Amino acid sequence: MRSKLLHTPPDVDLFAAERESVDASLSRRINADPENLERGLAQLVLTIVELLRQLMERQALRRIDGGTLTDDQVERLGRTFMELDRRMQELREQFGLTQEDLNLRLGPLGDLL
Amino acid sequence: VIELYAVTDPPAEPLPDLAPLGALVSGDLAVVYGPASETQLSGEALWRHEEVVEALMDGHDVLPFRYGTRCANAAAATRAVAERQEELAAALERIRGAVELSVRVLVIDAAEAQPKTAADYVAAKARDAARARGVIESIDEPLSTRARARRQTPSGVPGEPLRAAYLVDRKNVDAFAAKVAALQARHTDLRLLCTGPWPPYSFVEP
Numbered sequence: 001m002r003s004k005l006l007h008t009p010p011d012v013d014l015f016a017a018e019r020e021s022v023d024a025s026l027s028r029r030i031n032a033d034p035e036n037l038e039r040g041l042a043q044l045v046l047t048i049v050e051l052l053r054q055l056m057e058r059q060a061l062r063r064i065d066g067g068t069l070t071d072d073q074v075e076r077l078g079r080t081f082m083e084l085d086r087r088m089q090e091l092r093e094q095f096g097l098t099q100e101d102l103n104l105r106l107g108p109l110g111d112l113l
Numbered sequence: 114v115i116e117l118y119a120v121t122d123p124p125a126e127p128l129p130d131l132a133p134l135g136a137l138v139s140g141d142l143a144v145v146y147g148p149a150s151e152t153q154l155s156g157e158a159l160w161r162h163e164e165v166v167e168a169l170m171d172g173h174d175v176l177p178f179r180y181g182t183r184c185a186n187a188a189a190a191t192r193a194v195a196e197r198q199e200e201l202a203a204a205l206e207r208i209r210g211a212v213e214l215s216v217r218v219l220v221i222d223a224a225e226a227q228p229k230t231a232a233d234y235v236a237a238k239a240r241d242a243a244r245a246r247g248v249i250e251s252i253d254e255p256l257s258t259r260a261r262a263r264r265q266t267p268s269g270v271p272g273e274p275l276r277a278a279y280l281v282d283r284k285n286v287d288a289f290a291a292k293v294a295a296l297q298a299r300h301t302d303l304r305l306l307c308t309g310p311w312p313p314y315s316f317v318e319p
Contacts, residue, residue, distance in 0.1 A: 074231070
């Protein structure tokens, strides 16, 4: 196969960081076995949770930007979302999922996240 | 069982000799197919599929099928294409004379320490959002003007604010790549990767 690189920066390895996880998720997506099935279910559930988390976080950030919240409220919101973010990371790691796995391609509607 | 590779204009000849391929004609369209293999699905098998589609792309405008698209036999494939004749013909017109180029943009200081306080976290989120908007404006917009269409597929990672596919006229591929290089020279805090030409996977659907 001929080279597909039309423009590469000198430190192109930066882009290869997730190659291993792509290989893993490819076989996971296609070759079904009981363990993968469980992971598939976890992936679906976490996708929904992540969608809600991002929606709430975006709304909160907009309110913070709007300047209508007290410092105390900003602090509390920030801490809540930081904690949620950390928990999601842990859950992703536990099930061997990447951030990209928690997205759904909705065809003509675009992507879920 | 047959594996489908691409929809193209009839008669779809000459067919690449990378696999035992056949072509069936349904109305104004041709479908290139081959025997479905029983091998375990893998990255390597995916590349073999890709190689066939790309070889076809050399001589034809193609609507690629996603890897793993199968039909019981040629008659079933002909029926399936006939049912969507209009839609597929319109899609083939849309991509005629064009190929897909992919662009990814990384921010190199993205590996920042985990925010420790709530205020840091909020500030980091605001910074990521601003940076993503900046990259859209400074990279995506100038490239979009050189493309027939573009489709963004968010990476979901703040360090990669742009990942997009552009439908570019075959004759403009070099100019597009040169534009990417020029943008890279101007933005030293970013890393731009441009690959292709790919079959127009991202532009099969309207």
